[in-house]
Amino acid sequence: MYKVKEMFYSLQGEGARSGRAAVFCRFSKCNLWNGREESRATAVCDFCDTSILGTDGQNGGRFATADALASAIDALWPTQATPASSKPYVIFTGGEPLLQLNTQLINAVHALNYEVAVETNGTLPAPSGVDWVCMSPKADAKIVLDRCDELKLVFPQAKAMPERFESFAADYFFLSPMADPIIDFGPDDKKNSNTAKALAYCLKHPQWRLSLQTHKLLGID
Numbered sequence: 001m002y003k004v005k006e007m008f009y010s011l012q013g014e015g016a017r018s019g020r021a022a023v024f025c026r027f028s029k030c031n032l033w034n035g036r037e038e039s040r041a042t043a044v045c046d047f048c049d050t051s052i053l054g055t056d057g058q059n060g061g062r063f064a065t066a067d068a069l070a071s072a073i074d075a076l077w078p079t080q081a082t083p084a085s086s087k088p089y090v091i092f093t094g095g096e097p098l099l100q101l102n103t104q105l106i107n108a109v110h111a112l113n114y115e116v117a118v119e120t121n122g123t124l125p126a127p128s129g130v131d132w133v134c135m136s137p138k139a140d141a142k143i144v145l146d147r148c149d150e151l152k153l154v155f156p157q158a159k160a161m162p163e164r165f166e167s168f169a170a171d172y173f174f175l176s177p178m179a180d181p182i183i184d185f186g187p188d189d190k191k192n193s194n195t196a197k198a199l200a201y202c203l204k205h206p207q208w209r210l211s212l213q214t215h216k217l218l219g220i221d
């Protein structure tokens with residue numbers, strides 16, 4: 001049984017594949033926070049900005065089989081997409097998707113010609129067959145993945161500063177500023193914002209690239 005919080009079709013807003021159309025499948029639950037506000041202060045990850053409990057979001061639900069979930073994902077890919085050869089793309093995210101993503105589901109979406117990406121906190125092993133791994137380490141949570149395609153670090157995190165990850169086996173390194181609105185800010189706030197700090201870090205450490213949540217700037221999902 002797969003528990004999905006929500007699913008939607010949109011553009012990837014962050015990282016190396018920013019701007020690419022994808023079906024997002026957001027699984028319920030995470031292993032670093034139970035999703036309840038009263039537990040946030042004691043959670044390993046305390047800055048989650050999404051609702052990770054339940055199956056009540058847009059197109060969310062419980063799916064008994066991998067084929068049923070793969071079909072529901074495929075129903076969101078535009079039938080009029082042109083050219084017809086456009087590679088369909090699904091991003092499994094969450095919550096922590098590796099609590100639920102398994103080989104059966106990967107095989108089921110591969111059988112529908114999908115390229116498969118996952119956005120994970122890196123603390124659980126990944127099933128084989130994932131085509132693109134985006135890992136976003138959190139605080140001092142132990143990482144078990146030994147490589148990823150892109151490492152996206154929310155910045156700043158006192159217990160997870162970029163120096164800790166600069167030797168990790170990744171093709172791309174991104175800093176994603178910890179949420180603070182970067183628009184409608186006064187000049188002083190702007191100067192001290194997490195975005196400004198991340199920008200300054202990237203200028204000093206060119207291994208890292210700045211990743212903005214362009215989907216939020218655009219006001220899309």
Ligand code: SF4
Pocket residue numbers: 030031032033045046047048049050052094095096121138
């Ligand atoms: S690891 Fe990700 S999904 Fe889990 S609580 Fe943190 S931000 Fe939310």
